[in-house]
Amino acid sequence: MSSVKVKTKINGDVVEYVCDAEETLLDVLRNRLGLTGAKEGCSTGDCGACSITLDGRLTCSCLVLGAEADGHEIGTIEGMAKGEELHPLQQKFLDHAALQCGICTPGFLIAAKALLDKNPNPTETEVRFGLAGNLCRCTGYDKIVRAVLDTAQDMRKTKRRA
Amino acid sequence: MVKVVVWGSLKPHTGGRAELQVDAANVRELIDKLGREYPGLKPQLDRGVSFAIDGVMFRDGWLQPLKPDSEVFVLPRMTGG
Amino acid sequence: MPLDNAPDKRKFDVVGTRPLRPDGIDKVTGRAKFGADAVAPGMLVGRVLRSPHAHAKIRKIDTSKAEKLAGVKAVITRDDLPDHTKGDAGLRDIWINIMARDKALYEGHAVAAVAAVDAATARKALKLIKVDYEVLPHVTDVDEAMKPGAPVLHSHIFTDGVEPKPKKPSNVVRRYEFGHGDVEAGFKQADLIVERTFKTEATHQGYIEPHACLANVGPDGQGELWVCTQGHFMVRDTCARLLGMDISKLRVTASEIGGGFGGKTTVFIEPVALALSRKANRPVKVVMTREEVFKASGPTSSTSIDIKVGVKKDGRITAAEGTFRYQGGAFPGSPAEFGAMTSFACYDLENVKTVAYDVVTNRPKQAAYRAPGAPMAAFAVESVMEEIANKLGMAPIDFRIKNAAREGTKSSYGPTFGPIGLLATLQEAKKHPHFTAPLGKNQGRGMACGFWFNFGGQTCVTLNVTVDGTVTLSVGTPDIGGSRASMCLMAAEELGIPYDKVRAIVADTSSLGYNDVTDGSRVTFSTGMATIHAARAAIKKLCARAAQIWGIPEDAVTWEKGYAKPAGPNAGDFPPLSLADIAAQAGATGGPIAGHHEYSADGAGVSFATHIVDSEVDPETGFTRIVRYTVLQDAGKAVHPAYVEGQFQGGAAQGIGWALNEEYIYGKDGRLQNAGFLDYRIPVCSDLPMIDTVILEIPNPGHPYGVRGVGETSIVPPLAAIANSVSAAAGVRLTSLPMSPPRILAALEAQAKGK
Numbered sequence: 001m002s003s004v005k006v007k008t009k010i011n012g013d014v015v016e017y018v019c020d021a022e023e024t025l026l027d028v029l030r031n032r033l034g035l036t037g038a039k040e041g042c043s044t045g046d047c048g049a050c051s052i053t054l055d056g057r058l059t060c061s062c063l064v065l066g067a068e069a070d071g072h073e074i075g076t077i078e079g080m081a082k083g084e085e086l087h088p089l090q091q092k093f094l095d096h097a098a099l100q101c102g103i104c105t106p107g108f109l110i111a112a113k114a115l116l117d118k119n120p121n122p123t124e125t126e127v128r129f130g131l132a133g134n135l136c137r138c139t140g141y142d143k144i145v146r147a148v149l150d151t152a153q154d155m156r157k158t159k160r161r162a
Numbered sequence: 163m164v165k166v167v168v169w170g171s172l173k174p175h176t177g178g179r180a181e182l183q184v185d186a187a188n189v190r191e192l193i194d195k196l197g198r199e200y201p202g203l204k205p206q207l208d209r210g211v212s213f214a215i216d217g218v219m220f221r222d223g224w225l226q227p228l229k230p231d232s233e234v235f236v237l238p239r240m241t242g243g
Numbered sequence: 244m245p246l247d248n249a250p251d252k253r254k255f256d257v258v259g260t261r262p263l264r265p266d267g268i269d270k271v272t273g274r275a276k277f278g279a280d281a282v283a284p285g286m287l288v289g290r291v292l293r294s295p296h297a298h299a300k301i302r303k304i305d306t307s308k309a310e311k312l313a314g315v316k317a318v319i320t321r322d323d324l325p326d327h328t329k330g331d332a333g334l335r336d337i338w339i340n341i342m343a344r345d346k347a348l349y350e351g352h353a354v355a356a357v358a359a360v361d362a363a364t365a366r367k368a369l370k371l372i373k374v375d376y377e378v379l380p381h382v383t384d385v386d387e388a389m390k391p392g393a394p395v396l397h398s399h400i401f402t403d404g405v406e407p408k409p410k411k412p413s414n415v416v417r418r419y420e421f422g423h424g425d426v427e428a429g430f431k432q433a434d435l436i437v438e439r440t441f442k443t444e445a446t447h448q449g450y451i452e453p454h455a456c457l458a459n460v461g462p463d464g465q466g467e468l469w470v471c472t473q474g475h476f477m478v479r480d481t482c483a484r485l486l487g488m489d490i491s492k493l494r495v496t497a498s499e500i501g502g503g504f505g506g507k508t509t510v511f512i513e514p515v516a517l518a519l520s521r522k523a524n525r526p527v528k529v530v531m532t533r534e535e536v537f538k539a540s541g542p543t544s545s546t547s548i549d550i551k552v553g554v555k556k557d558g559r560i561t562a563a564e565g566t567f568r569y570q571g572g573a574f575p576g577s578p579a580e581f582g583a584m585t586s587f588a589c590y591d592l593e594n595v596k597t598v599a600y601d602v603v604t605n606r607p608k609q610a611a612y613r614a615p616g617a618p619m620a621a622f623a624v625e626s627v628m629e630e631i632a633n634k635l636g637m638a639p640i641d642f643r644i645k646n647a648a649r650e651g652t653k654s655s656y657g658p659t660f661g662p663i664g665l666l667a668t669l670q671e672a673k674k675h676p677h678f679t680a681p682l683g684k685n686q687g688r689g690m691a692c693g694f695w696f697n698f699g700g701q702t703c704v705t706l707n708v709t710v711d712g713t714v715t716l717s718v719g720t721p722d723i724g725g726s727r728a729s730m731c732l733m734a735a736e737e738l739g740i741p742y743d744k745v746r747a748i749v750a751d752t753s754s755l756g757y758n759d760v761t762d763g764s765r766v767t768f769s770t771g772m773a774t775i776h777a778a779r780a781a782i783k784k785l786c787a788r789a790a791q792i793w794g795i796p797e798d799a800v801t802w803e804k805g806y807a808k809p810a811g812p813n814a815g816d817f818p819p820l821s822l823a824d825i826a827a828q829a830g831a832t833g834g835p836i837a838g839h840h841e842y843s844a845d846g847a848g849v850s851f852a853t854h855i856v857d858s859e860v861d862p863e864t865g866f867t868r869i870v871r872y873t874v875l876q877d878a879g880k881a882v883h884p885a886y887v888e889g890q891f892q893g894g895a896a897q898g899i900g901w902a903l904n905e906e907y908i909y910g911k912d913g914r915l916q917n918a919g920f921l922d923y924r925i926p927v928c929s930d931l932p933m934i935d936t937v938i939l940e941i942p943n944p945g946h947p948y949g950v951r952g953v954g955e956t957s958i959v960p961p962l963a964a965i966a967n968s969v970s971a972a973a974g975v976r977l978t979s980l981p982m983s984p985p986r987i988l989a990a991l992e993a994q995a996k997g998k
Contacts, residue, residue, distance in 0.1 A: 101724075
């Protein structure tokens with residue numbers, strides 16, 4: 001089995017690792033780097049529980065090889081909060097009880113942030129389609145959508161004030 | 163004497179009757195007596211049953227007391243998800 | 244005892260509010276540790292070899308090549324799991340399910356397992372195991388399995404509950420019958436009779452987290468297991484028994500759980516992981532792939548149901564009859580009897596008869612999915628009720644109100660109902676704006692009612708007061724819906740301290756007495772009740788300490804909103820002592836202060852729900868869009884309303900998937916064709932509208948605050964409500980689930996042809 005040396009940036013930090021050629025980025029994050037926030041729900045790119053950003057783009061880490069991260073920037077759930085300060089999305093998810101078991105939550109937060117980064121003023125429909133790549137079995141998505149819309153509204157207000 | 167009702171498909175083991183009269187002061191005694199008076203019921207009792215006593219459901223309640231005018235239903239053991 | 248638990252009419256201070264949950268920060272930052280997130284030094288990766296055949300004799304298993312592969316530390320087969328079941332039929336079925344004995348009984352049935360230094364080696368090792376199968380004929384459909392010529396799975400099964408006793412083994416395990424009155428006479432009185440047959444396909448709970456565990460058994464026979472489960476005490480006892488270990492030698496810790504819904508109330512890979520660890524003498528992590536979850540965990544039954552209902556012109560039901568055929572996979576235990584028992588529970592009937600058949604087929608062993616057996620039965624019954632109402636020219640809701648079960652009704656499964664909330668949900672539904680909202684083109688409205696028993700079970704809670712007056716709460720029921728927040732609310736309410744001064748954890752199996760599984764919608768009810776009693780026990784001790792400190796008799800002290808106070812002016816003029824004040828002196832006044840409660844909870848209240856749904860069917864494609872959805876359900880008392888709403892919404896969403904898209908698709912070869920989330924299509928965010936909820940509170944006399952379980956009932960009405968809505972929108976009644984686009988189109992075409 002061939003090994004690959006990788007140098008990448010994860011949540012702003014330079015990270016170097018060695019992985020097998022066939023390992024997915026999800027495997028690397030979870031098993032080699034201790035970043036277990038991304039979850040394996042299906043390993044076929046259908047559930048979004050492994051969502052990360054690759055150069056700012058929403059991606060399923062189970063569909064990316066660990067080797068492919070070389071020279072790129074990865075964003076995971078562990079990098080969303082700034083120290084003790086939660087990202088507004090994280091706080092709103094808590095406020096709206098937008099999680100029950102919480103396994104899909106890291107993926108949804110990454111996806112929601114990617115959505116709001118691109119579209120700070122989404123309609124409910126745009127939120128629903130923007131999050132359609134993430135499966136949740138517990139909530140029926142109602143409170144998740146409310147949390148994202150509420151966050152978008154708050155963040156627009158803060159931006160206007162700033 | 164407590165009125166005990168078993169579900170329909172158990173009737174072959176109780177001489178065709180769904181309603182029985184059993185002398186028992188608590189559920190444990192009831193299970194013992196039912197098993198002895200109607201041996202055909204024993205396999206189901208061993209497999210597990212629930213009891214509804216005067217409308218309240220009990221899954222494990224051997225020491226639950228029974229009043230003389232109590233109405234007891236023997237039901238399949240409840241499971242949930 | 245029910246009398247002690249008469250619900251307080253008091254105004255609650257914290258119960259009923261919506262504070263943030265204690266595990267929230269961990270879950271939004273990725274810190275929370277789920278089943279697959281644990282690691283141990285020297286950990287091996289375990290993988291399971293599974294039968295590719297739906298039914299086959301296992302003649303020989305040759306593991307020699309696999310054992311020789313570098314990096315493989317243990318290989319196990321049926322030989323490594325001898326029979327410790329001691330005549331317990333249920334345990335024996337689990338024992339065979341986790342590792343096949345003489346036959347593979349379904350595609351995906353475990354046949355062997357390996358533990359190796361990494362996943363790639365483990366996968367290679369599986370390929371090196373040679374299994375000699377003799378393929379047998381198989382059967383996967385419930386009606387086919389009941390036919391005389393069907394391939395028989397178990398030669399020891401002779402149908403129970405039928406007379407005369409059968410002489411030949413069959414796939415029909417048991418017949419149940421419930422009901423009262425005389426349905427023959429009842430049908431003779433009817434002005435209108437509707438008779439229909441329904442079929443539903445198997446579905447999966449679809450939890451996003453696959454089964455995962457980390458097992459560590461040492462040479463001294465002591466073991467540790469980290470596992471995502473709805474019941475770690477059940478896991479401990481089952482695994483210890485299967486492995487021939489003393490129960491107390493195995494310590495099981497429940498991880499955070501990424502969804503269960505009933506599918507994690509039993510064991511699949513856990514005994515295998517422990518057996519691998521024992522043989523390798525190293526920790527072994529076993530995680531199911533999504534494909535394994537679909538093929539080898541516990542989906543629901545598939546069913547075939549006949550319903551016959553007779554009514555008078557005025558809408559009063561004169562007789563109701565149902566036959567429920569459920570297949571539960573390769574082992575006995577489908578919830579056919581619960582389907583039969585719950586099917587007509589929403590109705591006040593003089594004459595009712597329900598018969599259920601538990602059938603085995605070559606499919607994975609079924610497991611509970613919220614209210615096991617009830618959704619399919621409700622789909623069938625509520626479809627017929629709606630059809631009858633339409634034929635009578637009566638509004639479906641009025642038809643249901645006219646025949647609704649109420650306090651004093653003799654239920655269709657036997658016992659007489661106490662105070663129940665069905666009429667309240669129906670009357671609220673009638674008043675709800677959804678009910679009279681206008682409908683657009685190709686849209687239809689449907690409604691349905693649902694029922695579930697809920698129950699109690701063995702429960703232990705320990706509450707400890709720390710020296711700074713904050714409180715730790717140890718519960719034994721895994722938190723699958725936000726229950727830790729509710730426990731903290733109830734403890735805070737009793738003690739009269741702020742919510743954030745209580746921290747709840749789910750303790751491991753060595754720290755508490757036995758706790759039954761988190762199922763039956765029982766946790767807020769039973770663990771909540773135990774928490775309340777543990778808090779009251781602690782309060783008694785706190786008062787006793789205050790009495791000592793003041794030098795007055797114990798019964799002269801009362802507890803009020805977090806303070807010990809003299810009970811009256813005669814008791815003495817002492818300023819109140821707060822919980823923190825007393826706690827600070829605990830060490831010097833007799834030691835640590837705690838309260839605990841161990842019991843078997845009973846007196847759980849039944850719960851009823853009414854769902855209203857609007858859907859839109861595209862007549863060209865058969866595609867269905869859910870336009871509007873409202874859940875009205877009785878919760879008794881909503882301790883944390885946001886989590887009660889979450890249960891209502893989650894159950895409704897699962898019901899929508901079950902009704903419209905989800906199904907197990909088997910090929911002629913008995914193999915599952917759609918074992919992944921692409922082709923087993925669960926609802927995504929863009930499929931659903933907001934789901935409105937109305938929480939009714941008709942207190943349950945069996946709980947101090949009136950709590951009723953809520954988690955399961957919400958999945959019972961959706962299948963029927965959506966069937967009724969789609970039928971109204973499409974103009975044709977569908978009698979098989981799911982109502983996927985091809986099926987709707989076929990029904991429309993058949994109707995157009997004048998069938």
